[in-house]
Amino acid sequence: MVRSNHPSDKIVAEVSWLYYIKGLNQAEIATRLKLSRPTVVTYLRLAKERQIIGVKIQGTHFRVNELADRLCARFGLKSAFVIPEESNEAETAQQVCEAAAQFLPDFVKPGDTLGVSWGQTVSFVSERVPWWPVDGLVVRQLIGSLANPILPTCESCTTEIARRLSAHCVNLNAPAVCTTADLTDRLRAEPIIAEQLNLLNNCNKAIFSLSPCTPDTHVVQFNLATEKDISDYAAKGAVGIIIGRFIDRYGVSITGELDRRMIGADLDALRKMEGLLVVSGLSKLDATHAALTGGYASHVALDALLADALLHKNDAKSKEHGANKGGDTAM
Template sequence: MEDAETRTTAPEPGHVAFGPAFQIDPEEQLATRAAWLYFVSGLTQAQIGKKLGLNRTRVNRLLAQARDQGLVQINITGRLASCVALEEQLKKQYGLDEATVVPTPPSQELIPQVIATAAGAALAERLKDGMSVGVGWGRTLRLSIQSVPRRALNQLSVVSLLGGLTRGSAMNPHETASHLADLVGAQCYYVAAPALTDTESTRNVLMSQPMLREVFDKGEKVDLAFLSVGELSHNCTMTRVGLVTRSEVDDLQRAGAVGDIAAHWIDVEGRLVNHPLNSRVVALNPGKLRDIPCVVIASGGKTKSAALRGVLKGGMCDVLITDEQTAAAILAMESK
């Protein structure tokens, strides 16, 4: 079943009619969910059967139905009613231009991959000749860019929106920006400085340098920004790459931080928290995101719902790509 004609990548982003078209056939919805779990999440038919409460024969028939009805082509074209409803609620609640909600896989470890598949398709669709694209960092973004097809675009530039790591890492902002630039034949602009300096004064000296000022000026003027959101925990990406210590995590939590956007720590309302780390960051200030025409945020997982809610409340997102459980958790915060 996994030949070239049946491999899937992501649901094609686009506008969904909300009304009569919202009434999705339950059988189609079940077939779509089974197809997503099989082709994108990589579950076996037995695992899908256990998750959906079906026997293996029934799962096999649903997958066949998904192919026969055209739900599985290059993309999964069927829409889940539950995901569509969450998309519409997110757009209404936060004034988003677009929201894409994908089914949550059974393992939290698979969430970055399924979101990245959808995010890569969303980014590829928006890339045009003559654009400038600002890029953040993180595992989800790295995986997303792996899903962007290689094609040559004219006069496209890619700008890294934050400084780099002092040691090699697949999640290094420089690597993320350069990979995207290579895929589309773009000119790439890096921030030739660490993402976090030792003191505020060092940061101020670096930010005053013409070379860095030029890159950040370009970052503020990009047509599209592609970012992810980080959680705040003792095992978050920031601690794993050595940017933040465990004691600093505790301090940030006491200051009200729930996560980061562009390496800046924010609270659940999207405000920068009063903490020394925020004065040492070499990155685009999140407040500048509000002036960028299109900001795409791709992130999910139960540990990131508070940070995502902060980004949405702070008006720093135009297009959100997340998973079903995270979307529901974000909206539940509003009801409280």
């Protein structure tokens, strides 16, 4: 049988059906459809390229079992995906994002509403999510827009995840931060923005990353906050930043002038969602420990060095707490 150099989706889908669903091998498909075996291989490749099929790797294959199990036990997590160290920090971060992306279609269920944060890490995840439709899924932008041409914005991350999961996408049509609190109040009061903010309470799942509360944080680099903002919040005890909001070492929200100028979900809303935290790098140790201690994540994807450091840090804090408690008793 002669086939065109540009086979139709119908024949490509038929080959895919026989191979992936019916379980026929390539030789059996070739015989049934009167094709050559190389043509069957080509059609299976085209099925992926044309997004006729979606391929997803089970998240359990990314787990480093002992560290993952200890993290779950220590911080009350439902799952942890621990990625072995690669040759450099950038490659390790990429693999952490890959693990989170492969887990995401299992994380969300039909009818869920997923809130999406912003930044390089979430952007890397969004670009790697398998093409895997989830019925009735709604994907919402958790914070407003940032005017920066090189920044992976919240709306771009939200849109890409929704596209890959065939979900309904809802962007938040407002700036993430305004110049004055008065302007912020007036924008929040606008009916369309007020409704969008109110509907963020419908999010029962969330995917996010975090930053340390240091002057070199990307929150400063991309003008969400100034170095003075960071200094002011750090002076109040902030160690981490999640969705543009600040937390202390216990995960308690720290508010300040910047919060009055921000438009988006706050930390109380985030804590009510089942959260997937994606993070890598020892520079984020304190912020990650605070986020897990504060109960913002039910699932985490991270690298092995960070996972090990988290467990050691938690052990040290437990010993310190025990010593202080003993000292108090003796007084």
